[in-house]
Amino acid sequence: MASVSTSSCSPFLLLVLCFSLSFQSTHQSHHVISIDSLFPKCSSSKGTKKLIQSPSTVEIHHKHDPCSQPTSSSSEATKSTQQLIQQLLDEDQSRVNKIQSTLSKKKQDPLVIKKATVPVQSGRSLGTGNYVVRVGFGTPKSDLLLVFDTGSDFTWIQCQPCAKSCYDQQDPIFNPSNSKSYTNVTCTSQLCGPKLRSATSATPGCASSTCVYGIQYGDQSFSVGFFGSETITLGQDVFPNFFFGCGQNNQGLFGKSAGLLGLGRNSLSFVSQTAAKYGSVFSYCLPGSSSSTGTLKFGSSPYPPAVKFTPMLSRPDGPSFYFLDLIGISVGGYKLGISGSVFATGGTIIDSGTVITRLPPAAYEALRGAFKKAMAKYPLGKPLSILDTCYDFTGYSTVTIPKIGLFFSPGIEVGVDPSGVLVAASISQVCLAFAANGNPSDVGIYGNKQQVKLDVIYDVGNSKIGFGPGSCS
Numbered sequence: 001m002a003s004v005s006t007s008s009c010s011p012f013l014l015l016v017l018c019f020s021l022s023f024q025s026t027h028q029s030h031h032v033i034s035i036d037s038l039f040p041k042c043s044s045s046k047g048t049k050k051l052i053q054s055p056s057t058v059e060i061h062h063k064h065d066p067c068s069q070p071t072s073s074s075s076e077a078t079k080s081t082q083q084l085i086q087q088l089l090d091e092d093q094s095r096v097n098k099i100q101s102t103l104s105k106k107k108q109d110p111l112v113i114k115k116a117t118v119p120v121q122s123g124r125s126l127g128t129g130n131y132v133v134r135v136g137f138g139t140p141k142s143d144l145l146l147v148f149d150t151g152s153d154f155t156w157i158q159c160q161p162c163a164k165s166c167y168d169q170q171d172p173i174f175n176p177s178n179s180k181s182y183t184n185v186t187c188t189s190q191l192c193g194p195k196l197r198s199a200t201s202a203t204p205g206c207a208s209s210t211c212v213y214g215i216q217y218g219d220q221s222f223s224v225g226f227f228g229s230e231t232i233t234l235g236q237d238v239f240p241n242f243f244f245g246c247g248q249n250n251q252g253l254f255g256k257s258a259g260l261l262g263l264g265r266n267s268l269s270f271v272s273q274t275a276a277k278y279g280s281v282f283s284y285c286l287p288g289s290s291s292s293t294g295t296l297k298f299g300s301s302p303y304p305p306a307v308k309f310t311p312m313l314s315r316p317d318g319p320s321f322y323f324l325d326l327i328g329i330s331v332g333g334y335k336l337g338i339s340g341s342v343f344a345t346g347g348t349i350i351d352s353g354t355v356i357t358r359l360p361p362a363a364y365e366a367l368r369g370a371f372k373k374a375m376a377k378y379p380l381g382k383p384l385s386i387l388d389t390c391y392d393f394t395g396y397s398t399v400t401i402p403k404i405g406l407f408f409s410p411g412i413e414v415g416v417d418p419s420g421v422l423v424a425a426s427i428s429q430v431c432l433a434f435a436a437n438g439n440p441s442d443v444g445i446y447g448n449k450q451q452v453k454l455d456v457i458y459d460v461g462n463s464k465i466g467f468g469p470g471s472c473s
């Protein structure tokens with residue numbers, strides 16, 4: 001795959017997720033990081049890595065890989081790092097707005113799909129995760145790169161003939177008529193009703209007796225197409241009759257992926273459909289830089305003793321989301337004095353698709369205050385999109401940053417990797433990678449930037465989420 005083999009580094013995709021902050025030395029409460037590590041490096045050796053260890057393990061890569069070849073869009077190529085990070089952060093906010101409006105509304109958006117034809121708009125908003133994995137579809141199987149997303153349920157891929165629109169993807173577009181195992185779900189099927197509706201938040205439609213799904217992510221990201229079933233392959237594991245969307249009209253910022261793998265909690269999610277085999281357990285380790293590879297594993301394996309668990313919570317107004325109980329934050333080894341009600345008001349979800357962790361305003365203010373104090377010797381820089389605490393590191397070769405930890409009930413502390421503390425647009429604009437919610441009652445989101453290099457275990461059957469030192473770099 002293109003994201004693995006490389007020898008040259010394209011300068012245009014120096015995105016938030018690409019930084020490999022390696023720390024040179026540690027102190028109990030601080031990390032010393034080199035400024036060079038704030039900017040991505042492309043290693044040419046990584047193409048030789050083979051990281052599939054077991055049948056149910058797949059590799060994870062960044063969707064935006066600065067080391068892969070340029071995208072076809074020449075406008076992307078001319079954007080500065082600063083503009084690209086600004087864009088990524090703006091897109092992150094669109095996703096967060098969508099999640100928060102879902103949770104604050106009692107009723108679902110009535111996006112009614114009548115046919116596989118929804119107006120084509122130029123999508124700008126992001127509704128996707130930032131990490132991709134390979135999944136095989138069909139018989140014979142085609143390996144497709146999918147964005148994986150714990151914040152949504154429905155799995156879909158772009159399908160020929162792309163009756164309305166398909167965006168540019170890396171793999172050949174899947175053709176169901178070349179697969180012996182593809183079948184359309186009919187409109188009269190039991191699945192083509194409330195079940196599909198709850199997985200997509202949209203009323204299913206019907207076209208020539210085939211069930212039609214529609215799913216919308218941010219303002220203008222969507223996929224519409226036929227609801228089908230197919231044999232899918234994950235490593236050595238084969239799942240016949242997997243229900244998914246065969247997209248005929250797809251738009252939005254899904255990178256060059258072929259579609260999306262929905263890892264939410266709904267009965268149609270990948271996790272639920274493979275529950276008989278994997279027991280509703282999956283885990284991932286998100287790589288800290290685009291030159292390394294993470295893993296997404298399904299099924300339980302003995303947990304290393306260092307893994308600490310917190311209860312996985314549910315809420316009827318957000319049945320797809322993985323809620324957990326964030327109860328505190330530490331900076332530089334000291335727990336901040338934040339009242340528990342600050343976190344309890346809006347609750348917190350963990351999401352693989354949101355980049356920057358969102359905190360209740362009062363919690364963010366406490367974090368920012370302590371961080372600024374620890375960083376007092378560095379000159380401030382200009383704010384960047386949703387990030388208001390930035391530094392100008394011009395002239396420094398290393399900087400000392402405080403350790404940040406998140407506390408979850410019943411009191412476990414999960415450290416944020418040094419690469420999850422800062423986002424760099426340029427040496428003169430390096431920002432604290434956390435943001436405040438607009439409203440105290442908005443849901444908090446534990447974003448992927450702060451989850452890098454951790455093993456995150458979703459044990460859905462036992463309603464617990466575990467965190468351990470990561471098995472990836």
Ligand SMILES: *[C@@H]1O[C@H](CO)[C@@H](O)[C@H](O)[C@H]1NC(C)=O
Binds near residue numbers: 176184207208209
């Ligand atoms: C699925 O249904 C659509 C719409 O009715 C049709 O165009 C397509 O050929 C069907 N595909 C298969 C494999 O039956």
